[in-house]
Amino acid sequence: xxxxxxxxxxxxxxxxxxxxxxxxxxxxxxxxxxxxxxxxxxxxxxxxxxxxxxxxxxxxxxxxxxxxxxxxxxxxxxxxxxxxxxxxxxxxxxxxxxxxxxxxxxxxxxxxxxxxxxxxxxxxxxxxxxxxxxxxxxxxxxxxxxxxxxxxxxxxxxxxxxxxxxxxxxxxxxxxxxxxxxxxxxxxxx
Numbered sequence: 001x002x003x004x005x006x007x008x009x010x011x012x013x014x015x016x017x018x019x020x021x022x023x024x025x026x027x028x029x030x031x032x033x034x035x036x037x038x039x040x041x042x043x044x045x046x047x048x049x050x051x052x053x054x055x056x057x058x059x060x061x062x063x064x065x066x067x068x069x070x071x072x073x074x075x076x077x078x079x080x081x082x083x084x085x086x087x088x089x090x091x092x093x094x095x096x097x098x099x100x101x102x103x104x105x106x107x108x109x110x111x112x113x114x115x116x117x118x119x120x121x122x123x124x125x126x127x128x129x130x131x132x133x134x135x136x137x138x139x140x141x142x143x144x145x146x147x148x149x150x151x152x153x154x155x156x157x158x159x160x161x162x163x164x165x166x167x168x169x170x171x172x173x174x175x176x177x178x179x180x181x182x183x184x185x186x187x188x189x190x
Contacts, residue, residue: 035071044081079127080119
């Protein structure tokens with residue numbers, strides 16, 4: 001289920017209403033679906049453009065009431081956007097999968113600033129630690145995008161998170177990099 005459209009592709013943030021998402025979920029469950037994957041560019045942004053206090057926690061509260069729905073998986077949660085209320089719900093609700101897909105572009109503050117990210121490495125580290133403490137069985141996929149010049153190899157070595165598993169991809173050229181006037185750089189990770 002796509003909850004909102006990404007600004008880069010579709011213009012301004014546009015969240016679907018809780019009512020429309022519940023109707024779709026009930027229809028899918030009626031057809032035998034037992035797991036819903038909630039997908040957005042950044043799930044915690046859900047509802048910020050809607051009236052009436054719609055947010056991800058409220059949506060999840062409604063979805064977990066669907067009797068034959070067994071699992072809800074949350075895809076794409078930036079660590080700086082995870083609220084205490086959302087983490088508590090994930091920890092306590094059996095229908096919400098104890099798995100978080102957390103995109104992390106980098107952990108080094110100078111690289112994060114150059115990428116115009118609004119977070120800092122220490123906040124990311126603290127949030128990952130908090131997730132592990134509050135939701136012990138929680139697995140998390142931390143997708144990392146590395147675009148580091150070879151001369152900054154030391155930044156890469158000092159930037160890694162203590163992690164069970166980290167998936168990484170190498171960036172190539174893309175229109176979004178060109179729009180931001182960033183130069184793509186490839187670094188072979190061994």
